[in-house]
Each structure stands twice: as C-alpha cells, then as structure tokens.
Amino acid sequence: MAFVTRENITDQVLEVFEKTPNPRLREVMQSLVSHLHAFIREVEPSDPEFELACEFLVGLGKATSEKKNEVILASDILGASTLITLINNVKRAEAAGKMKTESALLGPFWRKNAPHYANGSNISRGPESNTSDQVFEVSGYVRDANGNPINGADVDIWQASPLGFYENQDEEQPDMNLRGQFKTDAHGKFNFKSVRPSGYPVPVDGPCGDLLRSQLRDPYRPAHVHYMISKPGYQVLITQVFADDDHRLHTDVTFSVVESLVGKFKKRTSPGEVGYSLEYDFVLQAGEMQFPAPPIP
Template sequence: MSVKVSHTADIQDLFKEASGLNNDQGSARLKVVMQRILQDAAKIIEDLQVTPDEFWNTVDYLNRLGGSNEAGLLVAGLGLEHYLDLLQDAQDAEVGLTGGTPRTIEGPLYVAGAPIAEGEARMDDGKEAGTVMFLQGRVFDAYGKPVAGATVDVWHANTQGSYSYFDQSQSDYNLRRRIITDAEGCYRARSIVPSGYGCSPDGPTQEVLTLLGRHGQRPAHIHFFISAPGYRHLTTQINLAGDKYLWDDFAYATREGLVGDIRFTEDAEAARSRGVEGRFAEVDFDFQLQKAPVADAEQRSKRPRALQEA
C-alpha cells in the first residue's frame, strides 16, 4: 500500500517555506515555479513509490550530468526541446501565425561570434580530408520576395561528427560562419560534408537512453539561425537525405520540410568548374521568413550559449 502525505497541510507548508513564498525577497517567478516542482516531485515519489535508493541514485545522476555538460543533450534526447517547438507551433497557430520554413531544435553546440562574410564563405579550414560540399540557397519573405541583408548563421559537424570549440583539435570557428545574403537573397558556402554523431557511450545521456532501450544517434545535419530586420528569427536545421538515421533522430529534429537533398558529382569537368578536384557534393536549401509581429520576435531566444574567447 502506498502512503501519500504530500497533500497534507504540513507538507504543503513545508514546500511553501522551501520555495521562499513566506518572504518578500528573491524572485517571485522562481518561487511559484519551485513550489510546483516540489509538489510534482513529491507526487511522483508517492504515485510511483520511488524508493530512497532510486531517489539518491537520481541525485547522484544529476551531479554527474552537470559535471559532463550534457544537460542540453539530454533534454533534446528526451524530446523536451522538440516539445518546446511543437508548443510554439501551436501557440502560433492559435493566433494565425503560420507559414514559412519550419522551426526545429537548436541543440547544445552553437557558438556565438562566428566570422561574417558577404554573400559567400569558405567554412572549413582546409585541414581535414573530406568531400567538398557546396551549400547554397536563398532567403525569401512570405510572398516569395528575396530578403537582402539577411544573416544566415550556419554551423555543422566535421567528418567525425565533432564540432569546433567543443572539439579542441579543430581551429576556432571551423565549420561556423555568418553569411549576409546578397541583393537577390542568396547565400553560398563551401564546406565539407558533415557526419552525424552519437552520444558519448560513457556519458550520462547515453546511460539514460540505454535504460530506455534507445540509441543516441543523429543523422548528418546542418544548423541555421536566419534573421533579418522586420522578420521573425528562425532557428532550424536540415537533416541530409539518405542518412540511416534521417527519420530515427534521437533528438527528434527531423521535420517535414527540413530534409536537405544532397547531390554527389563525380564529373571531373564539373569539379574543375567549381575549383576543386574529385568528387564533390551540392546542397540547395531555401528559407522563407515570417514577418515579425513584434520587435522582440526578430531576436533569438536568450538561452545561454558558448562564446569563443579571443
């Protein structure tokens, strides 16, 4: 038989005190959220009869999760980051804000301050062998008009599935650039074909996924922030067609309308015309922005992000 006491006045008074609701200091918003967290945690413990060993093993896990800097990876793997996108989609639909390129998760591996280029950029530092990839497309408004001067902030992994900054073997801002669209709304980049990646097999995210009977693999993908004055900021990514994990992404980032077709070319003359030798790849992807209903919508979220030290 499960004993339940969380509803009693003594326990509710305890949580009210612990949440700071009996004082006038601190954050009123955090107090309300904290009280709800404590109440819901107690209900979970009682309803599911969580044992003391399970409770303290969870506390230990949270310590290890924080020490690994994988919390951002775990929330993606548990579908919470995708849930936030679906929630925002529903909120938009409720007020009639529809259309444009779909949003999807940012993930935990963005680094602010990437070099800026006008119209086109070379993203890789030339130190890694890999298939050259030409990435190009246009940014349009809701009516199909090109958006000049938009910022296409793009980042992706290398051929090992690793990201610069987090992988210290790569040069600063390798495979990260901000490209300003030209008068026709075009952006162009030369890079290398990225690989997907998997959670560290010894890390706390994979530890949970394994207990859930799940893998921790992502398909090859390319991340984007798209922004322009007067338009809603877009956080999105394209997963590359043909990847084994395209529709089995552990982070739930693949969405209809966000699959990038990748074309490989073996033709030597075509390679020479592109200034490369051997096999190369091309990816074309256009973006359509919504008008910003309010000025704040032009900005990305204030989520904490890494910044490369000078």
C-alpha cells in the first residue's frame, strides 16, 4: 500500500475492509466508511467540532439507564428509526401481497413481560384511573394477509398516561401500569379498557434534549398507543396508532406518523358513557417470529 494521503485514505480503508469474511459486515462497513468520509470531506469539521461529536456519542451511553435508552432516542429524533421501519415495511409488503399494516418504531419504552390480562380488562391501575372523562375503550381484530382471523395472537400494549408519562418515568404509577398482554379470540378480536394517553415530550435531560433545543424543535410526540402483535408462524408486528384529533400529527419529533396509522379516537356519546373509544385492525404477515431486544428491562 502507498503512504496515506488525504486523497487516498478512503480507498485505503475500503481495501483493508475487503478481507472481512462476513459479506454483509463487509458491505455495511465499506458503505459506512464511504459515506462517513464523504460527509467529513463536505463538512470539514474543526477539531473542537469533532470533540463535540465524540462527547455527544459518549453522552448517549452515559444518559442510558434502566429507565431510558438515549441511543434509541437519538436514532428516533434523527428520523433513522422510522426510515429503517419504512424500508422494512416495503420489503414485507412486497413479500406478502395485498393486505398489510404499517409498522412504526419500537421506541425506548417497551418492557418485556407486561402482565397478561383477559379481554375486557382494565390496564389502568394508578391514580390516572380517576380521570373518568378520559375513559378509553380499545378493540381490534388481528387477521392474516388473506383476511382470515388469527386466533390466539398475543397483543402487547403500552401507552403513556393522561399526563404523558410511562409508568417507568412516573413514581405515582404502579409497576407495569398501562401495559398489558391480551390474546385474540376465535374471531381474531381483542379488547381492553384504559385511560386515554396524552402526547408527551421525549426525554430532554440528555444530549438528545441539548440537540433538540439547539435546533429549536418541539420535543413532543402526538398521543398514541403502542402495539406489538405476535403469533408463531407470523412476523412480529410492532406499530403505533395515533389519535386523529391530536394537533401534533405533522410535527412528531420522531417522524413516525404515516397516514394509515392514524386511528379514530371516537368520543363516546351514548347516555351514561364518557371518554373515548378506538377500533383499529391489524394484519400479520407470515414469516419468522422474531422479537426485538427490550430497550429497558
């Protein structure tokens, strides 16, 4: 190899990577370095700017704890998580044909092993359960790509409170509050009671918060419910359904709101009824059931 120059360094790095035995790792790392070097040549970071970038990355790790995953948050607010989700959506739809449900990013708040409940149960067990005007009845059908009901699918739900906090962020809420796992019946149906979630700001006490402030960005997400739906023989569907009356549908800080995932949060108007209801149906694609790593324990 020749001595390193500003002109040849990219080719030198790519050549060294050539002998990587794993072809996918070789492809990914060569592409990463090509784009990284092109970015550096375009931006020409100063030494203090480079130090700041390193500090930001170290800060992501330091701000990550059992309560919060700042690395995933960074990926979310850069639009990277949603872009990956949308690319994989297209692959899934091409593979499967007509019917599909769009995915949405997992986010930093999914916890494994939420309590199992019978259909119709209430997942609101904290002080928020007194906010009776926020009563929330949620139901849906889970079907395969041909429209047949899927019996015995696991529907894992997590959502924020009417104050906009997940239970792990809020001392007032009991452990695993506003989280639950349900099973679909023979018609593919599941249903549960809860309280209407509120939109919320992503955590802004770490480096992601510093970045958002320096970009004058609104840190809020519109109100939504998270769903993870699974059954052996089908790909795990991870998605979110957004409140159609939320004024932040077009300014989600994580860029997650695709049109098909906006659900009708219907005001209940029958005598004696208060609150809202949401009916939203889901389609699972055949394939391997593979769960993500939980961002927090």
